[in-house]
Amino acid sequence: MCGARRHVNLGEGDLAAKGQKSATAKPAKAAAKAQGAVLSNREKPEAHGRYPADLATMEAFYREMLLIRRFEEKAGQLYGLGLIGGFCHLYIGQEAVAVGLQSALDPKRDSVITGYRDHGHMLAYGIDPNVIMAELTGRAAGISRGKGGSMHMFSVEHKFYGGHGIVGAQVALGNGLAFAHKYRDDGGVCLAYFGDGAANQGQVYESFNMAELWKLPIVFVIENNQYAMGTSVNRASAEDQLYRRGESFRIPGVQVNGMDVLEVRDAAEKALAWVRSGKGPVLLELKTYRYRGHSMSDPAKYRSREEVQAVREKSDPIEGLKADLLKAGASEDALKAIDQEIRKIVSVAADFAESAPEPDLPELYTDVLVENY
Ligand SMILES: Cc1ncc(C[n+]2csc(CCOP(=O)(O)OP(=O)(O)O)c2C)c(N)n1
Numbered sequence: 001m002c003g004a005r006r007h008v009n010l011g012e013g014d015l016a017a018k019g020q021k022s023a024t025a026k027p028a029k030a031a032a033k034a035q036g037a038v039l040s041n042r043e044k045p046e047a048h049g050r051y052p053a054d055l056a057t058m059e060a061f062y063r064e065m066l067l068i069r070r071f072e073e074k075a076g077q078l079y080g081l082g083l084i085g086g087f088c089h090l091y092i093g094q095e096a097v098a099v100g101l102q103s104a105l106d107p108k109r110d111s112v113i114t115g116y117r118d119h120g121h122m123l124a125y126g127i128d129p130n131v132i133m134a135e136l137t138g139r140a141a142g143i144s145r146g147k148g149g150s151m152h153m154f155s156v157e158h159k160f161y162g163g164h165g166i167v168g169a170q171v172a173l174g175n176g177l178a179f180a181h182k183y184r185d186d187g188g189v190c191l192a193y194f195g196d197g198a199a200n201q202g203q204v205y206e207s208f209n210m211a212e213l214w215k216l217p218i219v220f221v222i223e224n225n226q227y228a229m230g231t232s233v234n235r236a237s238a239e240d241q242l243y244r245r246g247e248s249f250r251i252p253g254v255q256v257n258g259m260d261v262l263e264v265r266d267a268a269e270k271a272l273a274w275v276r277s278g279k280g281p282v283l284l285e286l287k288t289y290r291y292r293g294h295s296m297s298d299p300a301k302y303r304s305r306e307e308v309q310a311v312r313e314k315s316d317p318i319e320g321l322k323a324d325l326l327k328a329g330a331s332e333d334a335l336k337a338i339d340q341e342i343r344k345i346v347s348v349a350a351d352f353a354e355s356a357p358e359p360d361l362p363e364l365y366t367d368v369l370v371e372n373y
């Protein structure tokens with residue numbers, strides 16, 4: 001309130017000092033009210049609910065989320081055994097976000113870009129777990145030929161553009177992908193994921209400005225897992241309702257329960273419908289939680305075990321969907337069979353990743369530069 005009044009007064013003072021009269025000059029209160037009215041009356045994507053999935057679709061979501069969970073648990077084990085070098089950021093707890101959103105995409109035309117916590121997004125896109133795990137162990141069969149590791153995975157074939165270690169950089173790059181969709185008129189939308197920590201970066205807002213100005217086909221997805229390394233969102237963010245972060249650029253924002261895959265899927269559909277109709281970007285804030293430390297080397301002393309346990313017990317996305325499935329008529333045995341099947345896929349991926357050969361030494365000199373500069 002106070003800030004708004006000061007802002008209006010300052011503007012008028014500046015004009016008065018220069019002896020100018022604004023063409024739109026209005027009494028301060030009326031101007032502020034009018035501005036507020038425009039922002040609050042702004043059109044938004046259709047309100048979302050829970051996606052009305054049939055049993056088969058729910059089972060497919062369950063399978064995909066379980067694959068991410070078990071894959072990440074195995075990656076954690078391989079890291080502990082010294083088989084994975086470098087950084088390794090696990091996605092455990094956040095599975096409903098990638099599965100709910102990416103299941104709504106059209107992989108033939110849409111593109112995806114994210115940060116370094118990227119294994120789950122690749123799995124949700126149906127990329128072979130063997131080549132993802134082999135990338136983690138640095139093998140030639142890995143999706144980046146064993147040279148990118150956990151943070152730098154790409155699949156141009158799947159229009160998956162990384163895998164980026166520079167916090168926030170993927171947002172500006174995502175804008176570029178969206179610009180390409182528009183320029184080529186290919187009907188595609190870019191899904192650009194970033195974290196609550198990245199949401200405080202300057203380049204994110206430069207990207208918002210351009211995206212709205214040029215009505216780029218992009219969905220900005222803030223994965224608010226409550227922490228940026230060891231800093232909680234409330235400690236680091238003046239506006240911690242992150243879905244509001246696009247307001248000053250007139251980008252509509254929607255807050256979504258990122259622990260409920262059906263809610264995520266429905267919100268994704270509504271956001272995509274908006275963007276595909278040419279109305280410009282949408283900002284989705286997915287409220288979620290990461291169960292593990294920031295990376296494998298984080299002892300997570302900034303929060304209590306009880307906090308993590310409480311989320312696991314009350315909001316786990318896989319347990320939540322399991323309850324929905326049982327209610328909808330799925331049998332415990334069928335769900336157990338899915339778990340067995342997933343464990344097998346992950347164990348095969350781990351064996352593959354441990355036994356596949358490392359890249360040849362000359363590979364050190366390839367893929368460093370695309371061409372001469
Ligand atoms: C430009 C830049 N600044 C700082 C870092 C170090 N860093 C790596 S991850 C991270 C926290 C990011 O948190 P958030 O965006 O919430 O993503 P999350 O790890 O929770 O998925 C920071 C500060 C970096 N990689 N790049």
Ligand SMILES: [Mg+2]
Pocket residue numbers: 195196197223224225226227228229
């Ligand atoms: Mg975070």
